[in-house]
Amino acid sequence: MKVGDRVKIKRGNITHTGIVMPSKGDFIVLKLDNGYNIGIKKDAKTFILEKEKKIVPKKTSAPPINPSLPTVSILSTGGTIASKVDYRTGAVTSQFDVEDILRAIPELGEIANFKGEVIYNILSENMRAEYWQTLARAIAAEIEGGADGVMITHGTDTMGYTAAALSFMLITPVPIVLVGSQRSADRPSSDNAMNAVCATKVATSDIAEVTVVMHATMSDDYCLIHRGTRVRKMHTSRRDAFHSINARPIGKVDYATREIETFVEYKKRGEQKLMIKDHIEPKCSLVKFYPGADPSIVDHYAARYKGLVIEGTGLGHVSTEWVPHIEKAVKKGVHIVMTSQCLGGRICDLVYDTGRDLLEAGVIEGGDMLPETALVKLMWILGRTDDPDEVRTLMRKNIAGEISGL
Amino acid sequence: MGLKAGLEIHQQLDTKRKLFCNCPTELRSTSESTYEMCRHLQIAESELGEIDRAALEEAQVKRRFIYKGYDTTCLVENDESPPLPLNPEALDIALEVALLLDMVPVDEVHTMRKIVIDGSNTAGFQRTAFVASDGKISTDEGIVHIDTLCLEEEAAQKISEDVGGVVYSLDRLGIPLVEIATKADITTPQQARIVAEHLGMILRSTGKVKRGIGTIRQDINISIAEGARVEIKGVQTLGMIGTIIEREVLRQVNLLKIKDELKRRGAKHVKTEIIDVSDVFASTQCSMIKKALKNNAVLAVKLTSFGGLVGREIQPGRQFWDELSDRAKRFVGRVFHTDELPGYGMTNAEITKLKKKVHAAPDDGIIFVAGERSKANLALNAIIQRANEALEGIPEETRKALEDGNSAYMRPLPGAARMYPETDVLPVPISKELVKKIQRSLPELLHERKERYIREYGLNDELAGLIACSERAPLFERIMTLGVSPTLVVRTLTATISELSKDGVPVQLLTEQHFIGVFELISANKMAKEGIPSLLRALATKPSKTASTTVSELGLETLSKEDIEKLIIEIVESKRDFIKERGTDAVKPLMGLIMEQVRGKVDGELVSTVLKEKIAKAMGEV
Numbered sequence A: 001m002k003v004g005d006r007v008k009i010k011r012g013n014i015t016h017t018g019i020v021m022p023s024k025g026d027f028i029v030l031k032l033d034n035g036y037n038i039g040i041k042k043d044a045k046t047f048i049l050e051k052e053k054k055i056v057p058k059k060t061s062a063p064p065i066n067p068s069l070p071t072v073s074i075l076s077t078g079g080t081i082a083s084k085v086d087y088r089t090g091a092v093t094s095q096f097d098v099e100d101i102l103r104a105i106p107e108l109g110e111i112a113n114f115k116g117e118v119i120y121n122i123l124s125e126n127m128r129a130e131y132w133q134t135l136a137r138a139i140a141a142e143i144e145g146g147a148d149g150v151m152i153t154h155g156t157d158t159m160g161y162t163a164a165a166l167s168f169m170l171i172t173p174v175p176i177v178l179v180g181s182q183r184s185a186d187r188p189s190s191d192n193a194m195n196a197v198c199a200t201k202v203a204t205s206d207i208a209e210v211t212v213v214m215h216a217t218m219s220d221d222y223c224l225i226h227r228g229t230r231v232r233k234m235h236t237s238r239r240d241a242f243h244s245i246n247a248r249p250i251g252k253v254d255y256a257t258r259e260i261e262t263f264v265e266y267k268k269r270g271e272q273k274l275m276i277k278d279h280i281e282p283k284c285s286l287v288k289f290y291p292g293a294d295p296s297i298v299d300h301y302a303a304r305y306k307g308l309v310i311e312g313t314g315l316g317h318v319s320t321e322w323v324p325h326i327e328k329a330v331k332k333g334v335h336i337v338m339t340s341q342c343l344g345g346r347i348c349d350l351v352y353d354t355g356r357d358l359l360e361a362g363v364i365e366g367g368d369m370l371p372e373t374a375l376v377k378l379m380w381i382l383g384r385t386d387d388p389d390e391v392r393t394l395m396r397k398n399i400a401g402e403i404s405g406l
Numbered sequence B: 001m002g003l004k005a006g007l008e009i010h011q012q013l014d015t016k017r018k019l020f021c022n023c024p025t026e027l028r029s030t031s032e033s034t035y036e037m038c039r040h041l042q043i044a045e046s047e048l049g050e051i052d053r054a055a056l057e058e059a060q061v062k063r064r065f066i067y068k069g070y071d072t073t074c075l076v077e078n079d080e081s082p083p084l085p086l087n088p089e090a091l092d093i094a095l096e097v098a099l100l101l102d103m104v105p106v107d108e109v110h111t112m113r114k115i116v117i118d119g120s121n122t123a124g125f126q127r128t129a130f131v132a133s134d135g136k137i138s139t140d141e142g143i144v145h146i147d148t149l150c151l152e153e154e155a156a157q158k159i160s161e162d163v164g165g166v167v168y169s170l171d172r173l174g175i176p177l178v179e180i181a182t183k184a185d186i187t188t189p190q191q192a193r194i195v196a197e198h199l200g201m202i203l204r205s206t207g208k209v210k211r212g213i214g215t216i217r218q219d220i221n222i223s224i225a226e227g228a229r230v231e232i233k234g235v236q237t238l239g240m241i242g243t244i245i246e247r248e249v250l251r252q253v254n255l256l257k258i259k260d261e262l263k264r265r266g267a268k269h270v271k272t273e274i275i276d277v278s279d280v281f282a283s284t285q286c287s288m289i290k291k292a293l294k295n296n297a298v299l300a301v302k303l304t305s306f307g308g309l310v311g312r313e314i315q316p317g318r319q320f321w322d323e324l325s326d327r328a329k330r331f332v333g334r335v336f337h338t339d340e341l342p343g344y345g346m347t348n349a350e351i352t353k354l355k356k357k358v359h360a361a362p363d364d365g366i367i368f369v370a371g372e373r374s375k376a377n378l379a380l381n382a383i384i385q386r387a388n389e390a391l392e393g394i395p396e397e398t399r400k401a402l403e404d405g406n407s408a409y410m411r412p413l414p415g416a417a418r419m420y421p422e423t424d425v426l427p428v429p430i431s432k433e434l435v436k437k438i439q440r441s442l443p444e445l446l447h448e449r450k451e452r453y454i455r456e457y458g459l460n461d462e463l464a465g466l467i468a469c470s471e472r473a474p475l476f477e478r479i480m481t482l483g484v485s486p487t488l489v490v491r492t493l494t495a496t497i498s499e500l501s502k503d504g505v506p507v508q509l510l511t512e513q514h515f516i517g518v519f520e521l522i523s524a525n526k527m528a529k530e531g532i533p534s535l536l537r538a539l540a541t542k543p544s545k546t547a548s549t550t551v552s553e554l555g556l557e558t559l560s561k562e563d564i565e566k567l568i569i570e571i572v573e574s575k576r577d578f579i580k581e582r583g584t585d586a587v588k589p590l591m592g593l594i595m596e597q598v599r600g601k602v603d604g605e606l607v608s609t610v611l612k613e614k615i616a617k618a619m620g621e622v
C-alpha cells in the first residue's frame, strides 16, 4: 500500500474507502470520498482497490502582452504570493511561475505585463547575507534588461533584513518592491492578492526606492509603502504586521481605487542611475543586552566577529560591567554600534554616566536606526572598509533613509 | 414516486470555549461591537484547474464582507492568528453523541479546511473534522442509517446584505457544533419528522447542547425518481420538515412537467442574445424603468418557446418565474417578464413594440431588466442559464427553506472536492480508554427518563415529559429527595417560572439553592404552596438572600392552626347577621374574605374546613 493508492480498510464491522495520504506515526491517513481525512490504526486490514493515478497538471499558457502596460519583473525568493490547492490530495503547492501567479491573481494583468524568475526557493529564515548579494545582482540585471519595476516575493519573517540590504546595495532608477503574505496564500482570505496588487501599483509608480508594500490594517482596504530601511515586522501573524519605525511610511495604496498617495519625499523614477554596491561582511552580529547579561558575551564576539550591534536598554545602555569589555573589543578593532531595544526613539549616550563611558569606550551611536538595519548596514560598510573613522562616519551618515539627521 | 431523503442536523454545543480559541460561546448584540473590519475572498484553483461551481458563482460578484467584532472575539475569529488545538470538551461531547447513535469513532481525528466563500467564515473555509461513522436509528418505517458525525465551527451570523456588501457578526463564529448526516434512507415526510425528533431528543439527552432559536438547524436532501438531488437549508422547526418535503416533491414534479411541455413545443437552447430595448421605453410611465433609464439601460432577452410557462405555478404561491428571477437577485433588484404584463405602468403598445424589437413569436417569453449595463447583463445571463437548465430537467441546487414550506434558490450544489487539511491543527488520537470512559457514563435518554419519572414519581405523561426534557431535570430529582409533591415541583419549575418570567421577573438569577430552600420550607410545613410565586419573585429580585430569611421578611410563614382558628372565630363573630341571613351560602364569601388576609401563609383547604365548622357552630347557636 502506497501513498496515492485507493484502498478499502476494514475496522471491525465497518469499512472505509479512500485514498492513502502521506502520514507519520501510528496511523494510516485516508482521504475519504467525501473529502475528509481520517486516521486509522495501522493494524487494520487493508485492500488495495486501485494503484495511484498520476494526474499531470495542465500547463497554462502565458497571458498575452499588453503593449500599453509597463513591465514588472517578479523575482521569487520562496515567499508565497500564490498557492494552488489540490483538493484531491489536499496538497498545497506554492506557485512561482508568472502564468500561475496571474491565474491566481488575475487583477495583476490589468496593471502590468510580467516576467518572472525564481532566485531562491527557501524559507525566509534560511536567508543569508550572501543571498542578498545574489538577489541584488539579479535585480540589477532585470533593471538593465528594461524592467519598469521589480517585485520580489519574500517570506515575511526576514523581509525587513532583505529590504534593508537591498536599500544599501542598490541605487535604482525604478521601484524595487518587496511583498509577501502573512496569511497563507491557499486560504481564500489571504492577504496575498491585495498585497500583490498594491505592490504592482508601486512597482509601476515613480517611487524609485526599495520598499515593502503590505497591509496597513486588519481590513482589505489599503497597503502602506514602507521604506526598506525603516520597516519592521511587529506581529507574528496579523496582516498589518509591518510598521515603519521612527519614520512615516512613504505612502499608501488604496486597494479599491488603486491610487497611491505619498506622505514624504522620495527618490523619483529616473532620478538616479543604476548602481550596484554589493559588498558585504557577514562576520557581524546583533546582541541584546538584558539585566545581568555576562560581559564575557562581548569577549566571545570580539574573538570571532568584525562588527557587533548591541541592542541596549533605553537610550542605549549596558551595565557598567560591560564597559571595559567593550573598550577592549574596540581597541582590538571590533566595530561596536549601539541601538535601542525600545525600537522607538534615538540613542543618546550623553544623558547618563554609563552612556558617556560607552562613548569614551568607542561605541558608535546608532541614532534612530532599527537594530536589524544597523546590523545590515554595518555588514555592508565593513564589506568596503575596515577603517574605524570611516566606519564611524558612514554608520552615522544617512545613506538610504535609515537614520534621521542629528 | 421514489422519494429519497436524508437529514443533516447541525447542533451547537454548550461548551465553555469555542472550538479553536478560548473565546466564550456567547452571543452578543451588534450594538456591543468594539471593532469592525472588511475583507474580500478569492477562490483558490484546484490542481486540476477546476473551480468548484458554487465557489465560482460566489466569486462572480466581487463582494465586500464587513465583520463586527467584540471584546469576546479574538484574532482567531479575525483570521489573523493560527487556531489553538481542537477543544477537548467539544470532542468529548461529539463522541458522546456518536456513541448514543451507535456510531464508530475514527482512531484519529483530522481537522480539515472546507472552502466556504460566502463570507460566513473569515478564513474562507470552515474547520471541520470527521469524528465517527456507521450509526443507525430504528423507526416504525424502517432503519435509518447515520452516515457521519462531524465536529465543526459555527459560521458567523449574517446581519445584513446590500450592494455595499454583507455584514457578519463574529460572536457566533467558532462555536462548536456537531453535524449529523443520515443516509438517504428516508422515504416519507412523516419518517423524516420522526428521525429529526429522535436525533433532537438524543442531542438534548446529553445536557451539553445549546438550546433556543438558531442553536439547531436542519438541512434536508431530497430527490425523486427522474428528479435531482436538492439540498434545502435552514429548516428552523421540526414541524415544517414534512411540509418542506411535500413541497419539494411538488416542485420537482411540476418542473418535470415544464420540461415535457418545452420538449413538446420543440424548445431549443436559449441563445445568449441580449438586446438593448431602451428606446421601447423612451416615454414610459413605469416609474421603475423611468428612473433606471436616466443613467442606464433596459436590456432584454427572448426565451424561445417559454411563453405562458414563465408564470406557471410550481409550488403554492411560487411560479416558475421565481426560479428564474432568484438567479438574478444577486445582480439586480427587479426583473420583468411578459407573462406578468401589462402592469407597472407599462402599456400594451410598449409590449407590442418590445415583442417586435426582439422578434418574439406568440410562444416566446421575454425577460427584461432596467439597470446598470454590466449588472443587467449578468442578471440576464443567469436567467438564460436557468432557462436552459429547465430543458434538461431539474438543476442540483442548494435552496433556502422559506417560512411557508416552499424554498428559494441559494446556490448550486457544491461539488465534493473542496477540502484540504488544516495544517495549523494537530490530529487528535482517540484512545480506546477515552471511548470506554465516555461509553460508561452515557446519559439516560430523555424518553427513558420520562418513563422513569412516570414510574417513580407517579407524574402524568405531560408533566413527566415536560420535566424530563427540561434543563431543570437534575434539580427536580434533587428536590424529590425532600419528600414534596412531584406535581407541585414540576409546576413550579415549569409553569410558575415561565409566568414570573413573562411578568418581567429576572428568573435566570434564581439558583438551584433557592429552589431547594423553597421546597425545604414546603417540606417542613413552614410555608404554604400558595406562597411559592411571591417567594421566588422576591428571591429573583434579591438573589443574595436565602429562602428562609426572605420567607419571614415577606411574612409568608405559615400561620399555626390556633392562629387560623382565632382569626376565623373573629370574622365569624363579626358577620353573625350575615351568616344568619345566608346560612351555609355564607361559606364562599367569608372564605374569600379570610383568604384575602392569609393568602400564601396557609393552606386553603384548612381554612375551608375550619370555616365550615365554625359557621355550622354559629348557626347552631342561633
Ligand SMILES: [Zn+2]
Pocket: B018, B021, B022, B023, B072, B073, B074, B075, B076, B077
Ligand atoms: Zn476567539
